[in-house]
Amino acid sequence: MEDNILEIKNLSTSFFTHLGEVKAVRDVSFSVEKGKVLGIVGESGSGKSVTALSCMRILQEPGRIVGGEILFKGEDLGKKSNKEMRAIRGNDISMIFQNPMSSMNAVLRVGDQLTEPLMEHTSISKKDAMKRAAELLSLVQIPDAEKRLRAYPHEFSGGMRQRAMIAMALACDPELLIADEPTTALDVTTQSQIIKLLSDIREKLGMSIILITHDLGVVAEICDSVVVMYGSMIMEEAPVDDIFHNACHPYTLGLLNSIPVVTGDSKNTRLEPIPGTPPNLLQPPPGCPFAPRCAYAMKVCTEKAPQNTQISDNHRSMCWLLHEDAPDNFLKRGNPIVR
Amino acid sequence: MSDKDIVLQVKNLVKYFPVKRQSIKAVDDVSFSVERGTTLGLVGESGCGKSTTARSIIRLYKPDSGDILIDGEDISGLSRKQLLPYRKKMQMIFQDPYSSLNERMTVSDIISESLLVHNICAPKDRKDHVISLLNKVGLSAGHANRYPHEFSGGQRQRIGIARALAVQPEIILCDEPISALDVSIQAQVINMLEDLQSELGLTYLFIAHDLSMVRHISKQMGVMYLGKIIELVDSEELYKNPLHPYSKGLLAANPTQDPRITKGDILLKGDVPSPLDVPSGCRFRTRCNYAKPICSEIEPELKGTDHQVACHLYQ
Known part of the structure; x- marks a missing residue:
């Protein structure tokens, strides 16, 4: 299994609330092949987002991983220290979120936000980082990239903000991109543009993508294989064609x-x-x-x-x-x- | 047209919102009519004026001009007091089942509020009425004394529907009633709306951006772009034979729901222009692949008998 970039084995995550333990992820195992797109489908509360947050180790209190392994290129992320995780997040694995309106800092220029991961993970100068940021913006098809670097997020439309978020996630050439409902807040027209962009970038950069969504239409368009989650467990895992034509x-x-x-x-x-x-x-x-x-x-x-x-x-x-x-x-x- | 039973007719509806010295042309000269017992779907990208149209029809907004005819009577200029009897004929279901129910009222209070306002049933019958409404939307009598936070999104939407049904309306305006719900719950609500329609002879104006659901429930569909209806046609016909370049693009952007069908090219590029700065002539020309010089000069009118389209390509 050399070509699996991420392997999750028997992952369980719980939230220890005042009401009791909420088992948000129960005994979940799957793997992501290099260069492929894995879709995680499920209704709200099925545990798909918590699975992703667990992979990135960014669960918020009172959430905790209670068991299992998260093997990224053979190394267990669960055993890494916070410092080691900081070096991985945004560098080897990055994530984009559902709401492009709230996941950017409204008082920082887009350029400053785009260069942040670069400055954090590489020893690049601010000037070169800005140059790279402009390249990234053109990679995600935002016209007038250099001018746009000086804009604030509110000057961007929803679709452009999601593009900028993707650019930010791509800044350090990650090997794995986790996209948590990247198109849910967007119109169908913008959604189809973003999906096209993600599949183009996947081909160009050869990275793997975990796409979390509740929309089977999005899955049909971009995913290679699919994990169906319900009630915090995996119900079915199959190549995309089998999910749609031979679901069991x-x-x-x-x-x-x-x-x-x-x-x-x-x-x-x-x-x-x-x-x-x-x-x-x-x-x-x-x-x-x-x-x-x-x-x-x-x-x-x-x-x-x-x-x-x-x-x-x-x-x-x-x-x-x-x-x-x-x-x-x-x-x-x-x-x-x-x- | 005369042989059809038109329950709701909108003529040249206009609603602008002032912003500093400019104005946002949210709804700009929209006309359509809905036959009794059928559904008209309105689709379009966010900001195209779908919701403003619905809110103006039910007079949550006062339209700037135009007529809104309910059973042939114009309600566009009526005062609050005069509107009261018409509110009984027309109700609305909202998008967000969380913010559209008052957290501090029990389900029974929420549903019976309109009964009180319109003085519909005697106090002693009110409870029975509420329970029969709850049963109609698939909830039970035991739910009547609970508060909204005890319900899931789908159940809350059912409460919203029960509230709309309480006054026995003829028309229900559904403003994205399913977009906040999970896939498996969406179908439940859609089926329920269809059942209620055939049982009570309701007329729906159904707004959504999920094209496949709108097609499923609507008889007719209107495609809106920047405050205008640009195509108005039977919903099957729209899917088989869309004429306006925007309708084509919108349909092509809709996911296929089947990995074996490879999707064609993306026809719609870029974003909707700002409604503060609407392009001259045809509003869609800035994103249209077929734009000609005439498109920037003259605004195309919605023309045609059965299949109406506003595009210079067909005029």
Whole structure:
């Protein structure tokens, strides 16, 4: 597994609140291949952002990593000191956030913010750093880069701010970029521009990307493989084509069926929503977190956590229906919900 | 047009917001009509005037000019007092289910507030009415005495819908009712809105930026750009045969939801110009690939019978 840039093994993260322990991430394992885009999909509260924050070790109190390993190029980030982590953040791994309005400093010029990671991680002069910052802004297709360096964030539109955020993240040529809902706050038109930009940059610089999103459309466009999370656990992991055309988990199928099909005749077809609401993570269901909302739930689903079933080399699903003792094998029967 | 039962008609609606000595032309000469029991979808990028249109129709804003006809009666110039009976015919569902419910009121108080204002049902029946409304939106009687913070986003949106239904309106203006919700919950709310429509014969004005959802729920769609409707057509037709270059770009930008479909080129580049400084002639010309000299001189009008489009390419 030489070509995996990041490997997460049995990661568990909890928030120790006054109400009790909230298990935000439970036993999550996945790996990111070099130069590939991994999508993490899930609803709000499913633990996708906390997984990312854990990787960067920027969890806020009362959050703590309670177990597992985060192997970045073979080294466990969980064991690094704060000083060592500072050298990695923004340099080897960088992150962009959902809201481009609030993740920039409103009282600093864009140029000063762009040069900050460069000054922090390299021994570059301010003048050269500014030059590099202008290059970065043109890399993310902001016209008039040199002039724009002197602008303040409020002079940028939402899309431009997100571009500037990406430029900032790219400043030190990171090997891994974690993008936490980078397009959620943007219009569809700007969203498609940003997605195009991310995939162009990935090709140009050969870095890996973890893309966190709740939008399956975004996943379809840019990701190579997908991790589906629900109730702080991984439900299914597969290459993107398998997720859309050979999904083997009722939750993934439910998600796919709750979005209207864009192509073909969409009229007169009713959406099939997933009934119910996501679980309360203070008292997560003892078995599969999805069992209370699952149309195919069996007795075992409510009692024991589901097993990992390997469907093919890189496709696995956590569902009791795939167990060989399940009454009517889910796989043999084919997908119950035809898309 | 005369044989159709038009419940809401908007004629040349204009709403400007003054900013220093200039004005933001938020809604600039918008006209459309909605048939009873159907849904008109309004789409466009943020800042194009979708929400201002809805808020002007329900008179949260006073329009600068233009007519708003509800069942044939113009309400654009009415005073607060005169508006009261029309408010009963028209209700609104808001985007953010968190800020649109008063945190200090119980669900039952939130829903019954409009019953009090409009003096709709006798005090002894009020509780039953609230419970029947809660049941209608998929909540139970036990929820009536709780506070909004005890509910999830999707449930809060249901409370908002129950509040809108309380006065038995004919028209509901839905201002991005699903964009703050999770994917699996969005479909629940959309299905519920569809059921309520067929059960109660409601008319919706549905605003959203998620094009696939708008297409799913709407019969007709209007595409807005910088305060103007630039294309107004049957929603299936818009997807099959969009005419305006902006509509084409907007549709092309919509994710395909399928990795096997490779998406075409991005047709829309750049950002929407500032509404303070609207381009002369056609507002879209600065981003349009087909712009001709005439586009900067003359503003195209919305023309056509069934498929209306405002573009010099088709005039």
